[in-house]
Amino acid sequence: MAGRVDSDKLKEKASDNLNDLPTFNAENMQNNAKVMYYSRTFMSIIGGVVAGILGLTGLMGFVFYFLIMGITSAGLAAKAGFSIHSYFDSWNKILLDGFFGGLMSFVLFWTFAYDIVHIF
Amino acid sequence: MGVGFVVGVLGVLILSHAAYSTIQYRAMLKITEEEFSGPPINVVVELIAGLMLCMWAALTVPGKFLSILSHSDENRVVALPENLDFMIFNHRGKAIPMGIDAKLK
Numbered sequence: 001m002a003g004r005v006d007s008d009k010l011k012e013k014a015s016d017n018l019n020d021l022p023t024f025n026a027e028n029m030q031n032n033a034k035v036m037y038y039s040r041t042f043m044s045i046i047g048g049v050v051a052g053i054l055g056l057t058g059l060m061g062f063v064f065y066f067l068i069m070g071i072t073s074a075g076l077a078a079k080a081g082f083s084i085h086s087y088f089d090s091w092n093k094i095l096l097d098g099f100f101g102g103l104m105s106f107v108l109f110w111t112f113a114y115d116i117v118h119i120f
Numbered sequence: 121m122g123v124g125f126v127v128g129v130l131g132v133l134i135l136s137h138a139a140y141s142t143i144q145y146r147a148m149l150k151i152t153e154e155e156f157s158g159p160p161i162n163v164v165v166e167l168i169a170g171l172m173l174c175m176w177a178a179l180t181v182p183g184k185f186l187s188i189l190s191h192s193d194e195n196r197v198v199a200l201p202e203n204l205d206f207m208i209f210n211h212r213g214k215a216i217p218m219g220i221d222a223k224l225k
Contacts, residue, residue: 023210024188024189025186025187025188025189028186028187028188029188031183031185031186032185032186032188034182034183035182035183035184035185038178038181038182039178039179039182042128042174042177042178042182043174043175043178046131046132046135046170046171046174046175046178047171049135049139050135050167050170050171053135053138053139053142053159053163053167054158054159054164054167055142055156055158055159071175072175072178075175075178075179076179079179079185080185085189086187086188086189087185087186087187087188088188089188113139116139116143117139117142117143117146118146118156
């Protein structure tokens with residue numbers, strides 16, 4: 001016997017069903033992640049150079065790094081027009097992705113700039 | 121892409137000029153034997169200006185954000201990928217109710 005479906009169900013779309021898996025365009029997701037990675041890496045390097053020139057040492061330097069990353073996150077959110085859901089699948093991606101990856105580049109260029117300006 | 125790149129290069133040039141000014145300032149401090157407590161105000165202003173320019177370049181040069189929703193206007197044409205094992209289609213079958221709760225009668 002074939003299953004009989006209520007006529008009400010014919011009116012609702014399957015996308016109303018909470019079990020529906022959202023499909024995303026994977027290529028564009030990768031593109032967005034790549035753009036964010038480039039932006040964050042470049043800002044980490046520039047932040048490192050500025051921290052070195054300012055002569056920051058110790059904890060103040062890391063505080064400066066978190067400040068730069070916060071500003072970069074705000075800038076990326078503004079670039080996406082604050083309608084995050086059409087470009088990324090969650091808020092965590094835009095705020096936290098690449099946060100600690102840039103830390104290594106930051107420290108490298110921080111010590112580099114500090115040495116050039118203050119020691120040699 | 122061209123304008124952002126030029127702005128980025130300009131920001132980096134401003135930062136290197138600020139670095140050079142700080143080196144000269146330190147050399148002067150060595151002569152007068154004072155402690156380095158911070159770069160002079162004009163260097164700080166230069167650094168902020170360079171930072172703003174580089175931030176603008178960092179946000180515009182890498183490229184635009186593309187929409188990931190499958191039902192947005194710019195994602196209408198989907199090319200078939202070479203990998204035939206995994207394909208995602210977005211077609212009108214979505215409008216047919218899944219009827220998971222349908223009972224066999």
